[in-house]
Amino acid sequence: MFRKIGQALRQFMTGRYGGADQLNMTVLVICLILILAGSIFKLPWLTLLAYIPTGWALYRCFSKNPYKRYEENRCFLQFWDRLKDRQHRYYKCPKCRQQVRVPRGKGKISITCPKCQEKFIKKT
Numbered sequence: 001m002f003r004k005i006g007q008a009l010r011q012f013m014t015g016r017y018g019g020a021d022q023l024n025m026t027v028l029v030i031c032l033i034l035i036l037a038g039s040i041f042k043l044p045w046l047t048l049l050a051y052i053p054t055g056w057a058l059y060r061c062f063s064k065n066p067y068k069r070y071e072e073n074r075c076f077l078q079f080w081d082r083l084k085d086r087q088h089r090y091y092k093c094p095k096c097r098q099q100v101r102v103p104r105g106k107g108k109i110s111i112t113c114p115k116c117q118e119k120f121i122k123k124t
Contacts, residue, residue, distance in 0.1 A: 023076040
């Protein structure tokens with residue numbers, strides 16, 4: 001009996017993302033925080049609000065488009081790395097929109113885009 005259930009589950013998940021990636025884990029931690037805050041502060045609407053990210057995490061898990069889920073996770077990881085990077089500032093080149101990383105605390109500096117060689121001045 002358990003073998004049939006396992007086989008049916010494997011067949012159902014074939015071709016699906018099944019993502020236990022960093023974005024899904026972060027979303028589920030947010031759900032837990034919302035549920036705990038709702039129960040501690042006696043706010044039922046906060047507990048109900050936790051269903052939205054839970055649904056999104058389930059949607060990502062059962063999605064049949066793994067490329068888009070990989071891209072979502074990659075973008076999240078880039079965003080997270082930028083949040084943690086306190087030693088650099090990030091700017092976009094006004095010409096080609098390439099992202100350029102420069103050190104913080106240098107004042108006004110001339111930045112040269114590595115892609116198109118456009119020069120622009122920004123304060124760091």
